[in-house]
Amino acid sequence: MGSPLKQSKERSLLIGLILTLCMAAIIFRLLWIQVVDAEKLVSQAQESWENNNQVIKAKRGTIYDRTKINALAWEVNAYYFVADPSQIKDVNKTVKLLSPILQIAESSLREKVSQKRRFVPLKENGKFKYPKEVYDKILSLKDNGELKGIYGYKTSARQYSGPQLAHVLGFLNSDDKPVGGVESYYNEKWLKGKDGIIKYKKAKDGMMISDGPEKFQPPVPGKDLVLSIDSSIQNHVEAVLNQVLKSHPAKGATAIVADPRNGEILAMASRPTFDPNRSTSTYTQENGLNLAVQSQFEPGSTFKIVTLAAAINENLFDPNETFQSGTIKIDDQTIRDWQADGWGTISYREGVYKSSNVAFVNLAEKLGADRFQEYIDRFGFGKMNAKFGKKTGLDLPAEEKGIFYHRVPYRSEIATAAFGQGISVTPIQQIQAVSAIANGGVLYKPHLLKEVWDAEQKKLVHREKPTGKRIIEQETAKKVRELLRGAVKYGTGQEADLPGYRVAGKTGTAQKPDPNGGGYLKDKYIVSFVGFAPAESPDVVVYVAFDEPTNAYGSTSGGTIAAPTARDILKKTLQLRGVPPKDEEEFDLK
Template sequence: MGEVGLTRTRKMRSLVVGMIFVVFLAAVVVRLFWIQTVDASFLRDRAEKTWEQNEVIKPERGMITDRNGKTLVEETDAYIIAADLSQVKNPKQTAEKLAPLMKMPKEVIYNRLTKKDVDQVELRDGGHFKMSRKTKNRIMNLDLDGIYAIRTSDRNYLEGKLAAHVLGFVNEAGKAAGGVEHQYDKLLRGKAGALRFKQDAYGNKVPNGTEKFHPPDQGKDLVLTLDSRIQYQVERILDRVTAQHRAKGATAIVADPRTGEVLAMANRPSFNPDQYRTTWKAGSNDTNTAVSSQYEPGSTFKIVTLAAAIEEGKFDPDKRFQSGSIEVGEKTIRDWNDWGWGEISYAEGIYLSSNVAFVRLAEKLGAEKLIRYIERFGFGRITEQTGQPTGIDLPAEGRGYFFGHEPLHELELASTAFGQGIAVTPIQQVMAVSAIANGGTLYRPHVLKEVLEPDSDRAIKKVKPYKIRSGVVSPQTARQVRELLRGVVVQGTGKKADVPGYPVAGKTGTAQKPKTDGQGYASGQYMVSFIGFSPADNPRVVVYVAVDEPQDSSHGGTVAAPAAREIIKDSLRLMGVKSRSSNGKKEKRTDTDPSAAIAGDWVKKSVDEVKEKLKETDIQVEVLGGGKEVSAQYPTPGAQITHGRVYLLTESSKSVSMPDLRGKSLREAMDLCRLLELNPQVDGEGYVDSQSIPPGDRIMDKKEIQLRLQSDPPS
């Protein structure tokens, strides 16, 4: 190649290189132009996101107090213990030192400290990972390499298990579970805030940089209708009752009948929301029985039948009927003591809780009217499958279970009249009886009283009494029912509920529990209860107590009524209601022997044990038969021992000797005859003058006994 050709080649190369450079420069210019114009806003936003830091500011959860301002629940500082794995030098030794303080297995901590492919870990065992300030300080004092604390918050339930089912709890993850915590979670938790600021390449905040701050909306404080003083007494009494009677469970409600406010609500078994990890057991103690559980009410439901009969003009307190049993269709319905009390008045039938009396009242009312009044009292229509909830502001309220068809069968109407064959909740019963106590208004129950601004006494919401229905019954009917229920406590099955100075009106209940397969009733398994109010003529509280499967008694009058008495007495005293005995007023009583003792439930107890219990009294024990264990008794459990003598049957009536009935009233003589399975044939009125089976003779195969009476008792 010549000189000319070499020169030309060099020029071509220079030209190509120049053109490449020009094209590259042009591309750079075009890209710069594009970035500065078209992509400018996008890239600016992207850069600012790199420079800016966003922090979420967690709101403080609201506190919960009782009606008197006593703090029940509050938010407190807590700490999460974490580890920088790059700095932890001896994981095994670190785990051994942390385990006792954190109350976690050392193996769990060690596994966290040796975790692969992560730089930092939180030391937790399932849901357990928040530590108190005291525990955090003890851990930090160990000066362990790589271990540090992250500040957070925790829920503190200051009174332990007090009102656990009403309050609920908040778990480690911040999720509300049960009770008020769940029901009013949105109010309590508030709304998170945010802080946005610029930072440099090292993550430090840029001085004088712009900031955007949105403060959190702190959770609201709640004031409940509960009175913690009454709540404490209720829980103490339930603890004693369940232990004394070795019961499966118990529940109690105290409410103000004038407003629907719940003053106390407790269940056993229970848990401690402050230690829910170890005390809360799903399917065991997690249910608020007072609101959620549905079971046959038994005789406490008779109040509804009574009120309906009075309102419809079907109740004559002085009219008499034959107690003991009644035929309904092809079935015989008996009184709770199996043999009744002879011919008695309807008022006496109420006092003695005669099933026969209420079946007869239901027949007089008819199905349509009874169904209507049950609905008016807030239970719903029993021709539907489920009932009507009260609307209480607590989660998981039950509705009740009914028959689910129309028309009702004759036997269904009869059983409903005395509280059998249907299932309702305790809170439904409390509100129904409150309508009797307050003169005829059905209220919606509630546990929230006020909503307050945090750290302030300013109320942003006050809960007013909510009337579901006025005129459930007339004030006159309500007054008459109250008077009759007062008679139940003075003269009938509820004597053990009465409180000196605070006259109590109410009704006992004993309901046999259905079998789990729904086929009939379980033997020896009862739900016993009492519902009542005081003072009887101007009620301030309605109290409901139910005890599940007490082991030593199956009568509401001997188990639930005494517990209700203590709750009523403590509640009214704490509310500042003056005792009638303290202001010189004494209530006129209609029973002839107000100081008479009440018969306990001695069936299946040893004779020696009963004698031992009664030896400190003036009561005489007459044993019928030569057995060692009581098979039947007179008076029946919960009845008054009016003549200072009890009879204990220990063998078949064929084997025992005839007791002396001379001088006894007709009713007492008839009760003893039925205890001995004898059919009494009566001649005359008044008191027994002679008997066809002489005292001391064996009864053997005799089925009847002739009783001759005279008008005056023997001198």
């Protein structure tokens, strides 16, 4: 063995060598970073510093009814919650406390807060936004030391005035994407606005390393919409539908109220329905259909209004001329009145009042196929030789067009179309067509938007203007109104009559076609009524339809179910719009 002194020198030399090698490695690494990797690392650092774009969500526009006082859809403060499982010491206690507050099943919540990763979103079935009351409850538990590892963050949520207007408004889903209604139709153009951006330099741990943001682009709020909807009328329509469906359960129902002078929709409701405030638990594919614009069915006798107007406009209608009711043969097809034996020899005026199919087949024959089809197109339904009809252009998504023949129709098909059989149309198409009778002959495009406002600047951005074209003469429209008044006073629409307001209109009772072919389903009907008041100077048009209604008291027809429903809607609507009742003054052709 060497001497202690020699061993000490050797250890010192070894330590010095190791230190020298370490220093050399450090120097080499520094040179490598500064020379070889410098450009790459600077780029990574720059990306780390600057790639911190934080989106600032734009405030979504508010939707109002026509008063610009009653909000229908608006933004509210809300909160979402995340869990940091690494901070949760007692999983069972946390689950027991949170489950009733967040309304998340204990089993689901336990799985979330037991995960091995940080920041787990606490959401289930699309529900994750909560009101401030929920946030306050959780904050109180945290302050008391009963809850750890749960964090709440502020966001916004869409609030609706209620289940009313569900199909007109639509809703925002759990991803804040619009589903149906005005929310969807005007999302890009007006409602959603433009999100802002803030960008700043940060260190690896996320701390800001600059005095202010490198870039700041403020959000642009969405614009506010003022709809033509009248909330008071809408609420009444919904209440009436609910009440009628209690006594006459049906597969579906719809009602529309419109101003015939400009195409404004004052109310629109469909059943079944959902609650946009609870869309995750109430919305389905079935109840999400807006029957007013998405349902297509044979209109039945309400379509006779088009045939009548065409014949009068072409000077082919003489109210005092008579015909033999009951049956008529067109080619090899025998067409019958709804009262199989008819009413003997009657005038065409009586034929209108009694809704005689034979009377309207005769009128279509007088018009001829070409002229009759031209008027169907004029009234906004489209061409019968096309496969589909024509949209009205209403500002709602998923509007249907109606269904026609996709070929030149046979003479017998022209005959049945004269009384609303063999073709399919939509409720909104019928509102548009009958409004032209009510207003003196102008076909207006129906619409829901009335105005657009910039809330920040309190500035009107856009005002919707009525779009229409004349399709029949004023005198024609007046004569049709007179006859439709008679159909309510003396004919099938008597249940729609309203003392003091002189309702005019037409009932419809249409058999439903067998989807498997081979004619029509037995005892399956769509019953409807379309009309307006006051007959001499109409203020509103109403359309009501029920799909396969039941009636414990006997008949299920447009006259027994749809007509009284329309009467109840008309009565309140006219009162709300300040139309005073008048003494009975008739102006019909009788």
